[in-house]
Amino acid sequence: GVYYESMRNYLDLAYVGTIRIGTPPQEFKVIFDTGSSDLWVPSIYCSSPACANHNVFNPLLSTTFRVSGRPIHLQYGSGTMSGFLAYDTVQFEGLVDESQAFGLSLREPGKFMEYAVFDGILGLAYPSLSLQGTIPIFDNLWKKGLISQELFAFYLSKKEEEGSVVMFGGVDHSYYRGDLNWVPVSKPFYWQLSMDSISMNGAVIACSGGCEAIIDTGTSLLIGPSSVVLNIQKIINAKQSYSGEYMIDCNTINTLPDIVFTINGINYPVPASAYIREGQEGTCYSNFDEGRGGLFVSDSWILGDVFLRLYFTVFDRGNDTIGLAPAV
């Protein structure tokens, strides 16, 4: 049958890296996404207007291409992607992963993908989340002995467009200060951990009694259950605008206190300069957003790039742990 994989909106994906697929290689800009587990790029057969703006893969030009014939249908918060499963050589920064399974889209998710500045997605979550019968890229890198440690890590730079990196097979200690604090993965599906609380000025404002959180490079903001996030918006005096976003007085960046995420007994403060983002024309927005449906029935959070820019993060598949330390 065809497997539906409901993936989230691509609204806030914001860090892309370059990969090459095929022989000779065809180049794509992809999101390295810890919130999904599959690799997909648009194909030359894609009929959606969104594909006109993106690099598309032409199987006829690759001598190492193999088609599986299995249709795939990836359902997103922002639309659906129909396509088919294929195998080819995937390369990035000297790593060469032969016969890697990946999705080729025939139809892109929703017309909004026209506004996406990336071509496809390279998923780095657990294999339990990947299309059945396929092996995700990271698992293949490890199985084929292409990396020396079964882990990868992200450093997202705070200001510059450049300077962010994802590293595979080891950790470059120059990207963080102090020691890494290790937290067990609570459920090997997403990169999910148990959080103790979220507090401000010592008072718990969310996640009281503990909750689950997903560390997700494919999300920009701090996403939580609606009622709880609405309360936080009220506390920081953010007001909903006509576009549905929460706007806030930019001057409060200098006065509002840190919001502290406590994980495994360690405090991870997020300053107002991180949970408030400055848009154009001097407007400021809250970087908290509400999640709806599915995962958000329970008290779960998604810690996206806002958190990852503050904390260098190691995703250790060998020990099923997540390492956190203040980023430089």
Place this chain on the structure above:
Amino acid sequence: CLVTIPLTRIKSMRENLREKDKLKDYLEKHPYNLAYKFVESVDPDT
């Protein structure tokens, strides 16, 4: 060996849509959700 891949920060779709005044339309049609579910079914197109 440690393999480091440079990442480039791009303008998010959210910012793109806001600049084109399409964000409200998007948010109304696609409230944020992240819920993976594998539902075996047959897509008529496929």
